[in-house]
Amino acid sequence: MRPALLAALALCTAAPVALAAPPAGLQGERARLVSDLAALRFDQLGNPVLHWDAIPPVYAPADHPHQLLVVLAEFPDRKFVRFQGDATQGGKLAAWYQDQLFDPKYEKKDTLSHFYAVQSLDTYHLQGRVLPPVTLSKPRAAYGAPYRPEGGDWRNDADTEGMAEEVLKLAAAAHPELDWAAFDRWDPLDHDGDGVLAEADGYLDHLVIVFAGGGQSSCQGLYKLDEALNPNVGPEALATLPAEAKECAERIWPHRFMIQKREGQGPMVEGRVHGRGGAPLRPTLWALDYNMQSEYTEASTFIHEFGHSLGLPDIYARQTSNSTGCWELMSNTASPSPQNLSAWSRLMLGWLRPRVVLPPEFGGKAVQSAYLRTLDAPLDPPAVAREHQRAGMYRAAMVVLPPKTIDVNLTALPKGGQALYSGQGNGLNRSAELRLDLAGKAGPVTLSFDAWWEIEAGWDFAYVEASVDDGAT
Incomplete structure (x- = not known):
């Protein structure tokens, strides 16, 4: 206890x-x-x-708004439907999304620009840039097919992190004239410890990738993929799905995640490396967080997802029936006009x-x-x-x-009356250190301990390390 x-x-x-x-x-x-x-x-x-x-407060004046980068991406075997067959499809698509999502005057309802200016009482302003489609090098299934890691459960999307990195490389190569620095105006983690959050930290503030075709979330229930790809079947089960179900399974699941690569590396900011990992765009600008949505995603969902980019969680009634869905944007997305943010979210x-x-x-x-x-x-x-x-x-x-x-009843202790508890949650990094003076001791040294955990294979990791040189190795 x-x-x-x-x-x-x-x-x-x-x-x-x-x-x-x-x-x-x-x-x-x-x-x-x-x-x-x-x-x-x-x-x-x-x-x-x-x-x-403890979400860091976020402010952006109208004359220096945050900038959301939106990149459209299609596959060799899956193209955008809107304006299909038009020789100027790429430009028209970018202009269409630009009009749906942003308004330089903050007057057009149901745009991200208008919504967040109103909800923040004019203390937070958002604009953005939508880039025309880039074409990825592999078919959709190479990025979106489900897979099952050894010892783990089935997971969606074989390589969306790689897809996000490839999209950014293609966009950077296609738009060298773009003012990339304008997309880095926020330091939410205060990486330099100066207490100033309204400054560059070397990472894109907000990134959305819109992919051609539908998302898996729109068809998974129809084909009962959770039942077909259950914990008792291996990777070979994917090939046994009917054609329509397999097409659904190979779609990308709309999601928000990070490019978990190059750990310890990062952009050079004010003479030092901000090493959170990710994908490099410029020596002083990297990408880490991204949001990925299908071409059929409505503006109200983009508004909801941007709430996550600011740090808000999904506010679901997971254990009760008192849902906030009708009056909280982060609970459930209404269409075509989103709900407002609750008092808690604004606070x-x-x-x-x-x-x-x-x-x-x-x-x-x-x-x-x-x-x-x-x-x-x-x-x-x-x-x-x-x-x-x-x-x-x-x-x-x-x-x-x-x-x-x-x-809090965690587990019965095998002996003694004390134990260390890591806490629980997402994105945690907990450690404990025990120092022993072995000077003058001879013979082998044995370390033994009791441990108890609930861990998610492929995502959570625990280590025991020993060092005799004060942690150098």
Whole structure:
């Protein structure tokens, strides 16, 4: 059993609240959690922390917007349908997507430009560039066919990382005149530690690849591919599928991922290497994250997927039936017009300052009032905004609940009363170090330990390493 102290909030669809210095001990830890939560210091709320528990705020003024790069890609055996047969298809396709996704005046509804300017109350602006189609070197199945790694489950898409890298190489070669540096204006991880996020970090900020043809998500259920390609069958099962089902299986599944290559390498930024890996475009510009969508993807889905590019997770009701689908973009995508972002999503991105309501034992009054206006009310003129602030009117309220201690039952310990716990989540990198002084010791040294894990083959890895030269080797 592992005790864990948790702080909770209830966000009802601004001003941080300061608490007195917390006392020592468990009560002091509880007070610290409440203080950090009330001040919106989500990155201080303890371990385990999933990466979306502390999303870096993101801002971009209208005169220096973020730029989304969209590259159209087709295969030797699968071409784009729209404008097919037209000698100027490539240019018309790029212009069509440009009009669907972006608006330099931020006025056209259901474009990414308009949506994010409105949702952020004009604190975040987005433009972009759509490039005409590039033609890949291999047929679609070479990138999209499912495969089964040894010891693992079936997976979609044999080589979409390689496909993303090839698309970028082709686009870079076809457009040497493009202002590639304009697509790097954001340093979300603050790689240089200067506290400035609105600067280049050597990586493309936002990348979408639109491929010709449909995505596998549109037909997998029809052909019951999960049943046909189950854990009890090997790679030979793919060849036994009917022609229509095999065609579906070889489609690319729309997804967001990373080009996991060249680990430790990266672009040269301010005289040092930013080594997150990826694919090089220029000595000072690499690509890592990408989003891949089919040519039939609607603009509302692009808007949803761009939320991930800013750091937002999918907000699904995985264990309950209280779905946020009708009022949260990141839960389910409506068409043709997307839902708005919830108060939580806007809060995480730094676009909302809620009225903070504290529990009585941590400084809040026994009876408190919150005067709320419509979350999606238009942006006020400065004078009106100041009047609303003086009146105590907010777009949302955040109710801080008292922290509680719960026991996490991990596993029975084989002996002793203590163990190390890594936490759980995506994108984690945890390590523990034990130093021993063996000076003057003779004979063999034996290391033994008990370990317990739940691990995903092919994606998660655990290592035990030993060194006698302070980690040099």
